[in-house]
Amino acid sequence: MISVRAPATSANLGSGFDVFGVALDRPADVVRVERADETTIDVTGAGAQYIPEDPGKNTAGVVARELDAPAHIHIDKGVRPSSGLGSSAASAAAATVALADLYDRDLTDEALVRVAAEGEAAVSGDAHADNVAPAILGGFTIVREDGVECVDADLALAVCLPDIVVSTRDARGVVPESAAMADLVDTVGSAATLTLGMCRGDPEQVGRGVEEHLVTPARAALVDGYDAACDAARAAGATGVTVSGSGPGVLAVCRRADRKQVAAALVDGFEDAGVDATAYPTEVGDGATFV
Ligand SMILES: Nc1ncnc2c1ncn2[C@@H]1O[C@H](COP(=O)(O)OP(=O)(O)O)[C@@H](O)[C@H]1O
Numbered sequence: 001m002i003s004v005r006a007p008a009t010s011a012n013l014g015s016g017f018d019v020f021g022v023a024l025d026r027p028a029d030v031v032r033v034e035r036a037d038e039t040t041i042d043v044t045g046a047g048a049q050y051i052p053e054d055p056g057k058n059t060a061g062v063v064a065r066e067l068d069a070p071a072h073i074h075i076d077k078g079v080r081p082s083s084g085l086g087s088s089a090a091s092a093a094a095a096t097v098a099l100a101d102l103y104d105r106d107l108t109d110e111a112l113v114r115v116a117a118e119g120e121a122a123v124s125g126d127a128h129a130d131n132v133a134p135a136i137l138g139g140f141t142i143v144r145e146d147g148v149e150c151v152d153a154d155l156a157l158a159v160c161l162p163d164i165v166v167s168t169r170d171a172r173g174v175v176p177e178s179a180a181m182a183d184l185v186d187t188v189g190s191a192a193t194l195t196l197g198m199c200r201g202d203p204e205q206v207g208r209g210v211e212e213h214l215v216t217p218a219r220a221a222l223v224d225g226y227d228a229a230c231d232a233a234r235a236a237g238a239t240g241v242t243v244s245g246s247g248p249g250v251l252a253v254c255r256r257a258d259r260k261q262v263a264a265a266l267v268d269g270f271e272d273a274g275v276d277a278t279a280y281p282t283e284v285g286d287g288a289t290f291v
């Protein structure tokens, strides 16, 4: 029997839609696999009642099919589904690493990421790899058609989960189909600044680099209280705030000393707008690990 823990992740980071992602220090899914003649799945933990146990509809089951690695798969969910924290990706990533090991498949990091992304495609409609890459590799990741880059970044964060449900599939439907050149120039500038900041461990640069005016405003419109939460977080010291993944989660970049007050301010901002929320301080963390 093999057990693997894979963390929650925050994708996009504003300026890197479908490209950037970070592994979060917590929470995480734990996936346990045992060889079987055919794949079966059971799920416990956060939001388990909303997660299909049909292997064709569960990201971990799709991964088992892609790897031709039938197994009994137990998923203990730490990452709440439809939160914008890569819940479906955490299971896909952990299942990929666990099943590759169980069946002695010698896959490169990049191949592991591609397999896990097929699991994501089954639920979001697109094989976007910006959650599964950091869930497997850890740190800050950059995903492109031709490969995956990973930086072992040191960065403090605060994450807030408003009591709203937004599915990734629905949130992909509001992304604009085209963009003006001025907006593209602005986004490239932010993405470059963010990447430098990740390499330097500089929260000011990363905070400036999450600013983006193409995808984020469309996503933010699905999250009641988003503007109030951002204003409160910035007033408490956040260097940048954006939608986490497809939302409704919100990610704030901050200096280490400010993490707790920024998390509290995000909750206060949502509550002032009449939306219940929870938040916690965290940081960029590791990828999938055997447990
Ligand atoms: N193993 C899994 N873990 C979480 N969600 C899953 C899993 N397999 C399938 N799903 C489905 O994926 C959807 C959640 O994924 P998504 O909307 O991308 O949320 P998140 O942003 O948390 O990843 C839900 O409809 C859920 O039922």
Ligand SMILES: N[C@@H](CCOP(=O)(O)O)C(=O)O
Pocket: 009, 010, 011, 012, 017, 018, 019, 083, 084, 085, 086, 087, 128, 130, 131, 168, 171, 172, 244, 245, 246, 247
């Ligand atoms: N790039 C994707 C990321 C979705 O992240 P999730 O955590 O909401 O699943 C997108 O923005 O659609």
